[in-house]
Amino acid sequence: MAEFTKVTTVDKLPPGRGASVRIGATDVAVFNVGGVFHAIDGVCPHQGGLLGLGRLSGCVVKCPEHGMRFDVTTGTSPGAPPGGGLACKVFEVKVEGDDVMVSV
Amino acid sequence: MYFTDDSLLPENQDPLIITAAPYGPMWLPEDYPTDIDVSWDAQVQKAVDCYNAGATVLHIHVRDPQTGKISKNFNEYNDQIGRLRNAVPKMVLQVGGSISFAPPADGEMAQWQGYDTRHMLTEINPKPDQITVAVGTSQWDITSISSLQDWPDRMANEQTMWAFANMSVDALPDFYIEHLKRLKTAGIQPYFALGHIHGLEIVERLIRRGQYMGPVNGFFSMGGGGTCGVNPFDWMELVRRTPQGSIWTYQTMFRHSYPLAAMMIALGQHTRAGIEENLWDTTPGKRLTSVQMIEKHVRMAKELGRPVATAEEAREIMKLGVTYNSTEETLLALGLPPNRPAGERGFITYPDTTGKVASAYRAGSDGHALAGEY
Numbered sequence: 001m002a003e004f005t006k007v008t009t010v011d012k013l014p015p016g017r018g019a020s021v022r023i024g025a026t027d028v029a030v031f032n033v034g035g036v037f038h039a040i041d042g043v044c045p046h047q048g049g050l051l052g053l054g055r056l057s058g059c060v061v062k063c064p065e066h067g068m069r070f071d072v073t074t075g076t077s078p079g080a081p082p083g084g085g086l087a088c089k090v091f092e093v094k095v096e097g098d099d100v101m102v103s104v
Numbered sequence: 105m106y107f108t109d110d111s112l113l114p115e116n117q118d119p120l121i122i123t124a125a126p127y128g129p130m131w132l133p134e135d136y137p138t139d140i141d142v143s144w145d146a147q148v149q150k151a152v153d154c155y156n157a158g159a160t161v162l163h164i165h166v167r168d169p170q171t172g173k174i175s176k177n178f179n180e181y182n183d184q185i186g187r188l189r190n191a192v193p194k195m196v197l198q199v200g201g202s203i204s205f206a207p208p209a210d211g212e213m214a215q216w217q218g219y220d221t222r223h224m225l226t227e228i229n230p231k232p233d234q235i236t237v238a239v240g241t242s243q244w245d246i247t248s249i250s251s252l253q254d255w256p257d258r259m260a261n262e263q264t265m266w267a268f269a270n271m272s273v274d275a276l277p278d279f280y281i282e283h284l285k286r287l288k289t290a291g292i293q294p295y296f297a298l299g300h301i302h303g304l305e306i307v308e309r310l311i312r313r314g315q316y317m318g319p320v321n322g323f324f325s326m327g328g329g330g331t332c333g334v335n336p337f338d339w340m341e342l343v344r345r346t347p348q349g350s351i352w353t354y355q356t357m358f359r360h361s362y363p364l365a366a367m368m369i370a371l372g373q374h375t376r377a378g379i380e381e382n383l384w385d386t387t388p389g390k391r392l393t394s395v396q397m398i399e400k401h402v403r404m405a406k407e408l409g410r411p412v413a414t415a416e417e418a419r420e421i422m423k424l425g426v427t428y429n430s431t432e433e434t435l436l437a438l439g440l441p442p443n444r445p446a447g448e449r450g451f452i453t454y455p456d457t458t459g460k461v462a463s464a465y466r467a468g469s470d471g472h473a474l475a476g477e478y
Contacts, residue, residue, distance in 0.1 A: 007213065008213050012213070013215075017215065018215070019213045019214060019215045020206055020213070020214040020215070021213050021214075022206055025170050025171060027176055027206050042206070043173055043174070043176065046130060046267075046268070046271065047129040047130055047165075047174060047202060048129055048165075048173055048174030048175075048176065048203070049202065049204060050176060050204045050205075050206060050214070050221070052214065052215070053204055053214060053215070053221060063271075064204060064222070064274060065202040065203070065204065065273075065274070066202060066244060066271045066272070066273050066274075067244065067270075067271045067272035067273060067274060068267055068268070068270070068271050069267070069270055076263070077263065077266055077267035077270065079266065079270070080262075080263045080266040080267060081262045081263055081266060083261065083262070083263050085261050085262070085263020085264040085266070085267065086259065086263060086264035086267045086268075087263075
């Protein structure tokens with residue numbers, strides 16, 4: 001059974017915003033896309049920028065370091081051909097009351 | 105740079121400064137298990153090996169031994185800079201500026217707050233000698249001058265190339281003006297990270313407007329796709345446009361690194377070697393380690409008769425510890441014309457000269473004597 005950790009509260013992460021949090025040794029990027037919360041691996045697979053500090057446009061976040069982009073709902077690069085490739089792991093998110101919780 | 109008749113002779117060139125870039129933040133240990141160091145000791149030993157091979161500047165990224173990925177922990181950077189300072193005390197320690205730091209503990213949350221987390225680099229203690237400062241936001245498609253065979257198996261697919269092709273480096277005035285101020289306060293020399301000639305133009309404007317005073321050192325990171333590519337005439341134009349008193353390193357991607365290094369060694373410029381931007385020897389499919397790449401640069405310099413800088417020479421050439429206190433002093437030291445005095449027409453020279461060599465004979469527009477006139 002997945003273990004969830006509280007990472008923030010609903011009021012601290014309004015729609016259109018993201019944040020970087022740590023759960024154990026894992027950096028997690030959590031986002032509010034139109035009221036729905038999503039979480040992906042927080043470290044950009046290019047050179048390790050913190051995706052949670054990137055600017056969110058719709059459901060696409062842009063890494064603050066070198067601009068690599070990811071769809072935060074799927075962890076994949078927007079517009080990329082179908083298949084695997086360089087993707088961020090997607091983490092399960094749930095909201096309990098005001099708490100936003102992530103399972104890594 | 106202005107080349108005189110004797111500029112290409114090795115005895116007149118500065119000794120070659122080789123920057124080692126051995127930490128490869130783009131790669132994971134599985135991409136090159138024998139040359140990507142994970143433990144603290146191995147990362148330090150790599151610095152020692154690069155120094156012994158001939159590199160005098162160390163371009164630093166810190167890898168977290170727990171995860172094998174690039175560290176986001178500010179304290180780990182402090183600790184590692186300290187270890188490196190002890191292990192290679194003479195080497196110029198240069199921290200790569202594209203880093204931001206995670207909240208230090210569980211339960212804390214970091215959000216976009218301008219560039220505060222990137223500015224934290226200026227607070228590293230013990231302080232490094234240099235921090236790279238990107239100037240000028242640019243598209244940065246690093247796939248444009250490579251083919252799939254250049255990339256590690258993990259990345260050699262269309263999806264990954266698409267992600268890399270769509271990158272853009274964020275380096276706006278909102279970031280670099282404040283960052284330069286903080287570096288000056290911290291006593292850390294900025295190492296300008298530019299992608300093309302327009303980045304260099306921005307640096308000159310920063311100087312002319314009093315937003316940067318001090319020695320100008322840096323590197324051109326030329327990956328194509330929005331930055332300078334691999335057209336040697338573009339490389340030559342960069343060399344031509346860099347101020348006489350500045351020091352530049354030229355770097356590109358994968359096997360292009362070698363023809364670039366050969367040209368820049370011959371032209372009296374400086375080079376960078378390591379797995380951060382290249383995994384290969386000149387032969388397709390043959391790997392080289394960072395140390396082997398440095399050794400190759402040393403051999404190229406030796407064949408051309410150009411000495412390789414000692415660490416003391418590198419510090420002196422790059423004017424580490426030197427500060428300037430005015431725009432005028434900075435422009436003069438760079439060999440750039442002063443700012444235009446109000447109302448003055450024409451191309452500007454320094455006030456105590458006419459800008460021409462005194463001559464008893466008539467000279468043509470290029471300053472040379474006119475035939476038959478003396």
